[in-house]
Amino acid sequence: MTASRTSLIPLNFLSGASSWPEERRRHALLIGNARPEEAWGDVAAIPAPSPFRNRHATGCLCCSRDPVAMVLAQAFQDRVTGRRPFFHEVAVLTAPQEMSALRQQLENDVLVRARYRLVS
Template sequence: MEDAAFSRMPGDGGTLVVRVGAAEGAGDNGGWLDVVGVPAITPFAHCAGCVCCAPDGAIAAVLADLFRARVTGRRPWFDRVMVVVPAALHAGMRQALEGNNVVAARYRPVWRR
């Protein structure tokens, strides 16, 4: 999901939000179960999952860590994960997530703009 659409959504209490390009723990949870920030990984504001900077699927690694944390009780149980990205990175993020077998085994992507 893109930032603009996310900013208009009310939290539902059961969804874990991953905000790509945001600092960890930045701001209020806004009614969401939790908001995890994944900061930019280069000085050019490209973020985790960006195909040009992380062809190995850095966002997939973040999602795998969140899944493990949920199963081991280090993070509250979540029903859904929403990945929020800047509009310019939406296509690269989608490509990174669709091409990863671990993500496909643990999550069922639903794409919204």
């Protein structure tokens, strides 16, 4: 059974402080560093890339997946099993110059596309 477009979790990209209303942030997962004045439903840090990235064979899981994609996979699993607060949408905080490359990597990640709908 294929998930409908509306059943996918919205995934947004932010390049700075969020202009989202507090009510929206309260039901969202932020991936990145939250500003002290912003209250999010949950926050997940972006891990440093693996030191082995691109050193193993083509298709190696630790070399080919972006750290944000790995966080998204774990966040989804934790949401389903109740180990993470339920979130309605996700915001990824990234530098403006990295946004296009990150978006492209996440668009090409089959597991991300199966669970999330890239919005902005």
